[in-house]
Amino acid sequence: MKILSLQNVHKKYQDAKDFAVNDVSFDVEEGEILALVGESGSGKTTVLRLIAGLEHPDSGTISLSGHIIVSGKQSVPANERQVGMVFQDYALFPHLTILENVKFGLKKSAGNPTKIAEDTLNLVGLSEDYQKYPHQLSGGQQQRVALARAIAPNPKILLMDEPFSNLDAMLKDQVREEIRQIIKKTGITAIFVTHDTKDALSTADRVAILHKGYLQQIDIPKHLYESPVNPYVANFFGKRNEIIATPLEEGWHTTFGFIADTEAKKYKNKVKLMFRPEHGEVVKRDGQQLTGRIVKISYFGSHQMVKLADDEGKRVTIRTNPGRSFDGVERSFFYLWKYDIEEAF
Amino acid sequence: MLILLLIATPLFTIFFKLFDKPGDSWQHIVNNLLFGYFQNTILILIGVAIMTFLLGVSTAWLVSNYEFPGRKYFEWLLILPLGFPGYIMAYTYVGLLDYTGPIQVFLRNTFDIQVRGSLLDIMNLPGAIFILSITLFPYVFLISRSSFVQQSKTLQEASFLLGKNRMQTFFKVALPMARPAIVAGIALASMEVLNDYGTVKYFGVNTFTTGIFRAWFSLGDASTAIYLAAILMVFVFVILYMESAQRGNRQYASSKDVQKPLIRTIPTVGKKILYTSICTIIFLVSFFVPFLQLLHWVSMTYSKVINADFWLLVYRSFVLAAVSGAVVVALSVILLYTLRLSPFRWVKNITKVATLGYAIPGAVIAVGIMIPLLSLDKWIYTTFISAKAAGLFFSGTLLALIFAYIVRFMAVGYNPVEAGFQKIGMHVNEASRLLGARSTKTLWKIDLPLIKTSLISGILLVFVDVLKELPLTLILRPFNYQTLATKAFDMATNEMIAESANAALIIILTGIIPIIFLNKLIKKREP
Numbered sequence: 001m002k003i004l005s006l007q008n009v010h011k012k013y014q015d016a017k018d019f020a021v022n023d024v025s026f027d028v029e030e031g032e033i034l035a036l037v038g039e040s041g042s043g044k045t046t047v048l049r050l051i052a053g054l055e056h057p058d059s060g061t062i063s064l065s066g067h068i069i070v071s072g073k074q075s076v077p078a079n080e081r082q083v084g085m086v087f088q089d090y091a092l093f094p095h096l097t098i099l100e101n102v103k104f105g106l107k108k109s110a111g112n113p114t115k116i117a118e119d120t121l122n123l124v125g126l127s128e129d130y131q132k133y134p135h136q137l138s139g140g141q142q143q144r145v146a147l148a149r150a151i152a153p154n155p156k157i158l159l160m161d162e163p164f165s166n167l168d169a170m171l172k173d174q175v176r177e178e179i180r181q182i183i184k185k186t187g188i189t190a191i192f193v194t195h196d197t198k199d200a201l202s203t204a205d206r207v208a209i210l211h212k213g214y215l216q217q218i219d220i221p222k223h224l225y226e227s228p229v230n231p232y233v234a235n236f237f238g239k240r241n242e243i244i245a246t247p248l249e250e251g252w253h254t255t256f257g258f259i260a261d262t263e264a265k266k267y268k269n270k271v272k273l274m275f276r277p278e279h280g281e282v283v284k285r286d287g288q289q290l291t292g293r294i295v296k297i298s299y300f301g302s303h304q305m306v307k308l309a310d311d312e313g314k315r316v317t318i319r320t321n322p323g324r325s326f327d328g329v330e331r332s333f334f335y336l337w338k339y340d341i342e343e344a345f
Numbered sequence: 346m347l348i349l350l351l352i353a354t355p356l357f358t359i360f361f362k363l364f365d366k367p368g369d370s371w372q373h374i375v376n377n378l379l380f381g382y383f384q385n386t387i388l389i390l391i392g393v394a395i396m397t398f399l400l401g402v403s404t405a406w407l408v409s410n411y412e413f414p415g416r417k418y419f420e421w422l423l424i425l426p427l428g429f430p431g432y433i434m435a436y437t438y439v440g441l442l443d444y445t446g447p448i449q450v451f452l453r454n455t456f457d458i459q460v461r462g463s464l465l466d467i468m469n470l471p472g473a474i475f476i477l478s479i480t481l482f483p484y485v486f487l488i489s490r491s492s493f494v495q496q497s498k499t500l501q502e503a504s505f506l507l508g509k510n511r512m513q514t515f516f517k518v519a520l521p522m523a524r525p526a527i528v529a530g531i532a533l534a535s536m537e538v539l540n541d542y543g544t545v546k547y548f549g550v551n552t553f554t555t556g557i558f559r560a561w562f563s564l565g566d567a568s569t570a571i572y573l574a575a576i577l578m579v580f581v582f583v584i585l586y587m588e589s590a591q592r593g594n595r596q597y598a599s600s601k602d603v604q605k606p607l608i609r610t611i612p613t614v615g616k617k618i619l620y621t622s623i624c625t626i627i628f629l630v631s632f633f634v635p636f637l638q639l640l641h642w643v644s645m646t647y648s649k650v651i652n653a654d655f656w657l658l659v660y661r662s663f664v665l666a667a668v669s670g671a672v673v674v675a676l677s678v679i680l681l682y683t684l685r686l687s688p689f690r691w692v693k694n695i696t697k698v699a700t701l702g703y704a705i706p707g708a709v710i711a712v713g714i715m716i717p718l719l720s721l722d723k724w725i726y727t728t729f730i731s732a733k734a735a736g737l738f739f740s741g742t743l744l745a746l747i748f749a750y751i752v753r754f755m756a757v758g759y760n761p762v763e764a765g766f767q768k769i770g771m772h773v774n775e776a777s778r779l780l781g782a783r784s785t786k787t788l789w790k791i792d793l794p795l796i797k798t799s800l801i802s803g804i805l806l807v808f809v810d811v812l813k814e815l816p817l818t819l820i821l822r823p824f825n826y827q828t829l830a831t832k833a834f835d836m837a838t839n840e841m842i843a844e845s846a847n848a849a850l851i852i853i854l855t856g857i858i859p860i861i862f863l864n865k866l867i868k869k870r871e872p
Binding site: 052053054077078079080081082083084085087088089091093094095104105107149150153 | 497499500502503504505506507508509510517518521522524
C-alpha cells in the first residue's frame with residue numbers, strides 16, 4: 001500500500017538560480033526503507049524537509065497515508081503531520097534528560113508516556129541511563145536516543161537526515177544493521193538521506209538517486225547498480241571503465257585486444273564498452289584475452305585494484321583478489337565477463 | 346600581586362571593620378529603619394527582576410525569531426536605554442508626568458481632564474521599579490537575544506516535528522535553554538539595582554544604599570555605614586550564588602557544531618503590526634520620549650547653563666574618565682600578561698579577584714576605601730607633621746576617586762582585554778620569543794598592536810561607566826568638586842531639572858557610542 005506520494009514537486013529557494021527540487025514524483029510503500037542519495041546540492045535533503053513540512057514547495061502535491069498534506073502553496077504545518085525525524089546533529093534537547101527527550105513528543109492521552117518512552121528506549125538498546133543528559137552519552141548512544149524520540153509517538157513515517165555521517169567507520173557497519181533491524185521490527189516506513197552509496201545499497205529496500213534537483217532513477221539496489229538508466233547513475237555507484245570498440249563479424253576490436261562476441265555484428269559504428277572493475281578478471285595467458293601494461297597496483301586489504309594501460313596510454317581498472325602477486329610482472333592479461341554496450345558515436 | 350591586594354582593599358576593610366563595635370546610630374537604625382531597608386530593597390529587586398524579564402525576553406524573542414518592519418533597527422534601538430543612567434531617567438520622568446509636564450498639559454488642554462495628583466505620581470516604590478526596569482531591561486534583552494540566536498535551529502524543528510507548535514516550543518525548548526543567559530542578565534540588572542543611589546534617593550525610597558549615605562553623611566557614623574555595606578554585600582553574594590547554582594548539571598549549549606542559520610519566520614500582517622507596535626512602544630517609553638524631553642529642556646536652558654564653567658566641567662569629567670579607563674586597561678594588560686607567562690595555576694584564580702569590583706555597589710566601595718585612607722592620613726599626620734593637627738592627605742583627593750573607579754570598573758576593562766589576548770592565542774607570542782625577543786619587547790611589538798581594538802574598547806567602556814557613575818563619586822569626590830553626573834544630580838534634586846538636562850544629555854550621548862560599538866561586537870559572533 002502506498003503511504004507517501006510526491007507528485008511534480010518543485011522547490012526553489014529564495015535568491016537561488018535553479019530549482020533545488022525539480023519536478024520530483026515518487027511513491028513509497030508502507031513498511032519500506034527508501035534511501036535518497038545524491039551529491040551535496042542534489043536536493044535530497046530538501047526533499048526530506050519538504051516531506052517533514054520544514055520547507056514548503058512552490059508547486060506539486062504530497063500526500064501521506066491517504067491525506068493530502070501539501071497541495072501547491074497550501075500545506076499542513078510540521079507539528080500536525082505526525083512525521084518523525086532523526087536530525088543529522090541529532091538535535092537532542094540539551095536541557096532535558098534522555099527520558100524527557102523521548103517523552104517530549106508523547107501525548108498524555110496516548111496512555112502512559114513514561115512507559116512508552118522506556119519501552120522505546122529498550123527497543124533501541126538503551127536500557128539504563130534514562131536520567132542522564134545528552135552530553136553525557138557517546139555519539140552512538142545519542143543517535144539511539146534521537147531514533148527513540150522520533151519513533152516513540154508512532155509517526156506515520158520516519159525521516160533520517162544523514163543518519164550515519166557522524167559515526168566513525170568502525171561503528172558504522174554495526175549501526176547500519178542495527179537501525180535497519182529496529183525499523184523493520186517496528187514496521188515503520190522510513191526514508192533516509194545519505195551521500196554514501198554503501199549506506200544506501202546495504203540498508204535500503206529501494207534507492208532514489210537525485211542530481212541537480214531531478215530524480216534520476218528509483219529502484220532496488222541491485223537494479224540501480226547493474227542496470228543504471230544513465231551514465232550519471234552508473235558512475236555514482238562506483239567506478240566504470242570504458243573501452244572504445246570497433247564491431248567485427250565475430251567480436252570487438254579494441255586497443256587492449258580482441259573480444260569474441262556474436263552481438264558485435266549487430267553494430268555498424270564504433271561503441272563504448274562499459275564495465276565495473278569487478279566485472280573483469282586478471283588471468284594467466286589462456287586463450288583469447290586482453291592485455292595491458294601494469295601502471296599501478298593499489299592494495300585495499302579486501303582486494304587489489306590493478307590499473308592497466310594500452311599502447312596509447314588509455315587506462316582501465318580491474319579488481320582482483322588480495323593474494324595475487326605482481327612482483328616482476330610488467331604486463332598482465334585480463335578478460336571481461338560482463339559489460340554494457342553504449343552507442344556513443 | 347600588589348595590584349590585586351589594593352583592589353581587594355575595600356572588601357577587606359568591610360570584613361575586618363565588622364569586628365569593631367557598631368556605631369552609636371546603629372541601634373537607632375536597627376530599631377527604626379532596617380526593616381524598611383530590607384523590605385524596599387527586596388521589593389525593588391523582585392519587581393525589577395520580573396519587569397526586566399518580561400520586557401527583555403519578549404523583545405529578544407520577537408527580534409530573533411520573527412521578521413517584521415523595523416526589526417533590524419530594534420536590534421540596537423532597544424539597547425539604547427542602557428545609556429540612560431537611572432537617576433537621569435528618574436527625574437526626566439518626574440518632569441514628564443509633572444503638573445506642568447507635557448502629558449498632563451496635553452490631557453488638560455485636549456480633553457479637559459484633570460489628573461488627580463496621585464495617579465501620575467511616580468515618586469514612590471513602584472515608580473522606582475518602573476524607572477530601573479526600563480533602564481536595565483536591555484541587559485536581559487541583549488544577553489537572551491544572543492542566546493536565542495545561537496540556539497540550534499534544528500532543535501526547534503525537532504520540537505515542531507514532535508507535534509509542538511510555536512508557543513509550546515518557546516516555553517518547552519527555547520526558554521529553558523536560554524534560562525542561564527536570562528538569569529545572568531537579570532543578575533546583572535540586580536547588581537545595578539543594588540548599586541543605584543540616584544533613583545531611590547530622588548524618589549525618597551529608603552534602601553541599603555541610601556542608608557549607607559545617611560549613616561555616612563547625615564549621621565557621620567562610619568562603622569554603621571560599614572555594617573549596612575556588609576548587609577548589602579550579603580545581597581550581592583546571594584545573587585551571585587543563585588546565578589551560578591541554577592546552572593546545575595545540565596549543559597545548555599548544543600553539543601554539536603552543525604548549526605543551521607536561523608531563519609526568521611514571516612508572520613501574518615496583523616501580527617507584524619502587533620510586533621512592531623510592541624517594540625515601538627517599549628522603545629518610546631524607555632528611550633525616545635525621555636530623550637525628547639531632555640532635548641526640550643536643553644533647548645530651553647542651554648543659553649543659561651552652557652558657559653565656560655560648564656565646559657570646564659565637561660573637560661574635567663572627560664579627563665577623569667579617560668585617565669581611569671587608561672589605568673584600568675594598563676593594569677589589565679599587566680595582570681593578563683603576567684598570567685599568560687606564568688606557569689602557575691593559582692595565579693589564574695587570583696586574578697579573578699580583580700574583576701570582583703563590578704559586583705560590589707559603588708557606595709560599599711566608597712566606604713571601604715574611605716575608611717583605610719582616613720586612618721592612613723591620620724597616621725601620616727601624626728607621624729610626620731604634627732600630632733595635633735588632623736588633615737587630609739589621600740582621602741578626598743582625585744587620587745582616591747580614581748582608585749575607587751579602578752576597583753569598581755576593573756572588570757569592565759579587563760574582560761575585553763582578556764578576550765583580545767585569547768583571540769590572538771599563545772603562538773605568536775611564543776614565536777616572537779623563540780626569535781630572540783624578550784618578553785617585554787614581545788608585548789610591545791607583537792601582543793599590544795594585535796589587541797589594539799580590544800584595548801580601545803576597554804578604555805571606552807570604562808570611560809562611559811565612570812562618566813555615569815554617581816554614588817561612589819558623591820562620597821569620594823574632593824570637596825565641592827563636580828563631575829557631569831554629580832552636577833546633573835545636584836541640580837535635579839535642587840529643583841533645577843531643566844538645567845540639569847545639559848549635563849545629562851552629554852552623559853547619554855557619550856554612553857550611546859559604546860552601546861552601538863558593543864552591539865556590532867555581538868553581531869559579529871552571531872552566525
